[in-house]
Amino acid sequence: MAVDGGWVVRRRSRLERAEQLGAASARLAAGQPQRQVAADLGLARSTLQEWCQPVAVGAAPAALAAWVETAEGVRWLHQLVLAAHFSITLQGGAGVRVVCQFLELSGLSAFVGASYGTHQGLNAAREEALVAVAHEQRAALARGMPHRDLTVCEDETFHPQICLVALEPVSGFLLLEQYAADRKAATWTQVLQAALVGLNVAVIQGTSDEATALHRQVEMDLDAHHSPDLFHGQHEVSKATSLHLARQIRQAVMRGNGQQRLNSLPWHIKTLPLAPLNSHSNALDRVVDQSCSWHLQPQVPCDRVDCCRI
Structure with a gap:
């Protein structure tokens, strides 16, 4: 409700407007006077005349444009926009701007607003309604829940x-x-x-x-x-087996010679940075030890660390 020049103006929703326009159109088609129809519906005659004017919809098909002005068409638009918000923002994890882009690209922006501010408010209301329904459903389902x-x-x-x-x-x-x-x-x-x-x-x-x-x-x-959890279970198991597996790897690669032994190692082992060598170890042993150790160098990339932990 709003006051304009002493007159009380009631702002109707799009669905209310469509329902009243549908009722008015049927009565006008039956030959009833426009003034009488507007009075019976609680409308100013000028308002009814404005509603009866064709709406510009750009490149949208004329039949579709006429249908979305009906009560059935408005309900369909409401359902479509809510479905877009639900699927894109809630299930898909995208933002409101993707919803706006969808409305623009699909041509639905000819019938519904596609501005960010409008849909940001709608999305916030949808989230609040979803949380409220979740609480209601949880309480209702819990009452008959078996142990x-x-x-x-x-x-x-x-x-x-x-x-x-x-x-x-x-x-x-x-x-x-x-x-x-x-x-x-x-x-x-x-x-x-x-x-x-x-x-x-x-x-x-x-x-x-x-x-x-x-x-x-x-x-x-x-x-x-x-x-x-799974990681910690694997970690405990690996502590009992990693040294034995490292010994087997070392024995296998030691059967070759020089560069051949190094080339036989997987890429994620060959490319590991070498730590400073002790006097009693050689470069190849250090590489193999690093490939099986849980204490890798901090500069090793994460994807290579994961490979070495398998």
Whole structure:
């Protein structure tokens, strides 16, 4: 509602306008007077006359332009724009500007605004609505949920604030995603227990890195089993086998001579920078040792470090 020169002006949504214009068009086609139709619909006659004027839509097909002015067409436009925001920004991880570009390239900008400011506000409202629906659905589904034992995967990320994250790995459901002042065991326990309120579940196992706080939270506070993540399991296994494998590699390459031995090594081993040699080791032994060591030189690129850790 707005006041203009003493008159109260009611601003109608695009859908309301389309519905009223559809009703007015049917009555006008039946021969009813325009003044009477406008009065019955609560419109000024000038407003109805303006609505009845053709709308410029550029290169859009005339039939499509006429259809999107109907109530059915407006609902379709609303659904299409929301689907673009949902798919592009939420599922695709792109920004609002990509939505604007889609509307421009598809020609839909002839019917809906494609400015960044308009769609930034719409996207923010969509996020708020999505969070509200998620809370409603979580509460509704939890009421009839059968008991379930859970494994919880926990880790923290930084934005740069500390954000504690817990996920149920079978369904991929995010149990917890919350900022915290620290990542102590007591803090982890407090926020996880709050996140599980209302859910008929019991945490029987926690999977994480080897952080002391996460170990204590799972084993002491939750009285559950702690399982290390894949990397830490591989690391422990490799410590028992790496020296033996290094000895086998050294024996295999020592069967050749000179440059042939060096050429037989994989590229990621041959290109590693050499550390200063000790008096009791030669260059080739140093290269082989480096290829199997977990303590690589800090200047080695990350992709080569990963290759050597396999």
